[in-house]
Amino acid sequence: MTVYGVGLGPGDADLVTVRGKRVLEDADVVYSPGRLSKSVVTDHVPESRVGDLDFPMTRDPEELREAWRDAASEVAPRARDGDVAFATLGDPNVYSTFGHLRRTLDAFHPDVDVETVPGVSAVSAFTTALGVEVDAGAGLALREASQGASPTGPDRMVLFKVTDAPATHEGLVDAGYDVTYGRRLFMEQGDTTVTSDPGEIAERDYYTLAYAERQSLQKDRPTAFDDVDRSGDGAEDGVVSGD
């Protein structure tokens, strides 16, 4: 039988994919590593099928390795008898705890099959909520910006774990970026905020992302209007995008 890593999407229960919902409903036990993910899970399965896994609040690598070994030892026997789901917010392969479990299962319980059901990542929730268009040919980098960090370099970045927005903002603006923040996007637990003012989100909330774009970036995007003759000389004014 199988351990499924199921992406729950950003937090609204109806943004779980059809396949994700089916896997959650069919699983004999569903584990979820946090309070918010558990509240999405319990919209789809009864509490009696939600399993318990303890994760220590630590950055110590040895303690973490031990916690994942314990988690894998709890999950593996259940997966030998039936199907198990491990549900995480967003997508299970984007900055997610599922990677730790998958690697630990591969190393210590190689007989257990592991499959992933993709979910709507906060990256897509963010581009939608902000109306940011990542157009063809554009590069977009993912980075982490916890504890006030301000990673720089790429022209466009989505920054996860923005826990100190004012400090992150200062570093990014100094480096020549425009920045917009999104908090609790498509998440039924808590108010959604989209803002360019870090003061509005100065209070720490783990579910905060930022989008940073270089101020010097050319934003000349072709539009349907580009082939309209606005000069009256009968010639097209510009180019239309191929797709």
Ligand SMILES: C[S@@+](CC[C@H](N)C(=O)[O-])C[C@H]1O[C@@H](n2cnc3c(N)ncnc32)[C@H](O)[C@@H]1O
């Ligand atoms: C450990 S990462 C998990 C990412 C997740 N696997 C995904 O694909 O979206 C947690 C970070 O994702 C971001 N995040 C996740 N869901 C979010 C949401 N609904 N609104 C804003 N940020 C979110 C926050 O930056 C948070 O610190």
